[in-house]
Amino acid sequence: MPINVQAHVIDIRQDRPSSTDQFLVDTNVWYWYGYNNAHVKAKPYQIKKYPNYLLYVRQAKGKLHKSALSFSELVHLIENAELEIFQQRSPSNAGVRLKDFRHHYPAERQNVLIEIANTWTQIEQLTEYVSLPAIIDHLKVTEALNKLPQSGLDIFDWVMVESARSAKITDLPPTTRPVGVRVELGQQKQPGVDNPSYYVDDIDYTAAAIL
Secondary structure, eight states, X not given: OOOOOOSOOEETTTOOOOTTOEEEEXXXXXXXXXXXXXXXXXXXXXXXXXXXXXXXXXXXXXXXXXXXXXXXXXXXHHHHHHHHHHHHHOXXXXXXXXXXXXXXXXXXXXXXXXXXXXXXXXXXXXXXXXXXXXXXXXXXXHHHHHHHHHHOOOHHHHHHHHXXXXXXXXXXXXXXXXXXXXXXXXXXXXXXXXXXXXEEOSSTTEEEEEO
């Protein structure tokens, strides 16, 4: 079912970033950018359009942010991707479970760890900024339970957006560039307003403003 995005959004196929832009990048986009085997399951545009856009941001002297939460999410994604590749390599591997894959296949496990390290190193090199902390304490859990039903976001995205707000990365110079926000964030952003920052997510070809 198509997502009903009731907002102005940036089409990353057409947009050209500027030095005043800054972006909090979604884990899936980091996965497509840095993971060597992302092409196995990703669509061609995902491993081309999104990584290219990140490079355009850096070339324009814009800022890229990463969440500490992305590391754990990336580890999970890469582990499962490598397991699927291993399972498909031979019929005898088809029934191997994740825990067995971790503990009983040392060569494959070493390869998984190398893929994780290489992916995160590429992210570190591109961002050049400290990861935004992702603190989930009792108060944050209570807040999430109250807000998630209305937000439409998954818990990872919600924590990342909240950490961006807490870190005040939305404090930017005024801009007149068209910006957008996912309808799940509960607000609509109009062109010509001040102080947007963006969340590069995996809704096809879009970047969204964090309000």
